[in-house]
Amino acid sequence: MEGYRARSAFKLKEIQKKFGILKKGDWVLDLGAAPGSWMQVSLEFVGNKGFVLGIDLNEISPFEKENVVTINGDITKKEVEKEIENILEGKGKRKFDVVLSDVSPNISGIWDLDVFRATELARASLSLAKRFLKKEGVFVVKLFQGREYQKFLKELKASFSSVKLFKPKASRKQSSEIYAVCFKKKR
Numbered sequence: 001m002e003g004y005r006a007r008s009a010f011k012l013k014e015i016q017k018k019f020g021i022l023k024k025g026d027w028v029l030d031l032g033a034a035p036g037s038w039m040q041v042s043l044e045f046v047g048n049k050g051f052v053l054g055i056d057l058n059e060i061s062p063f064e065k066e067n068v069v070t071i072n073g074d075i076t077k078k079e080v081e082k083e084i085e086n087i088l089e090g091k092g093k094r095k096f097d098v099v100l101s102d103v104s105p106n107i108s109g110i111w112d113l114d115v116f117r118a119t120e121l122a123r124a125s126l127s128l129a130k131r132f133l134k135k136e137g138v139f140v141v142k143l144f145q146g147r148e149y150q151k152f153l154k155e156l157k158a159s160f161s162s163v164k165l166f167k168p169k170a171s172r173k174q175s176s177e178i179y180a181v182c183f184k185k186k187r
Contacts, residue, residue, distance in 0.1 A: 009037035010170035025049040029096045032103030034058035076124045095134040101125035101141040115146030139182040
């Protein structure tokens with residue numbers, strides 16, 4: 001896997017190749033970051049002057065870099081929001097250039113339930129993006145196509161000037177996952 005912690009790294013690389021969302025010096029918030037492969041890809045593009053904050057319920061193995069911080073926590077909880085706030089305050093109160101969300105629920109096999117849970121996590125990610133993403137920033141979120149999908153797409157379009165849908169070749173063919181790449185936060 002070319003030194004990446006997970007195969008999902010190639011999904012972000014495809015998104016990067018198509019949309020050029022990550023730039024040198026960018027600050028990146030990675031939600032659902034474990035085991036850290038999207039953080040690895042982000043670090044490649046933002047370089048030493050950038051900053052990457054990864055959050056997941058599962059422990060993320062440490063990175064041997066100064067410009068990386070991880071939080072072990074639940075993105076749906078206020079405590080995590082407060083931790084993000086504290087980290088940003090310690091770094092001069094700036095906002096993120098990019099918010100990535102590859103969050104996925106534990107799959108139960110009950111399709112409607114899994115899509116509902118995935119959409120709720122995407123909604124929690126959107127809430128954090130609205131709070132911590134700079135106005136001209138980019139938000140990338142994994143969605144599962146199902147009953148809640150169209151409704152959530154409307155929420156994204158109400159929050160961002162442009163929403164592009166993209167299914168990386170690295171996604172499994174049978175998977176209903178698709179990524180929304182959102183540009184220019186409206187409010």
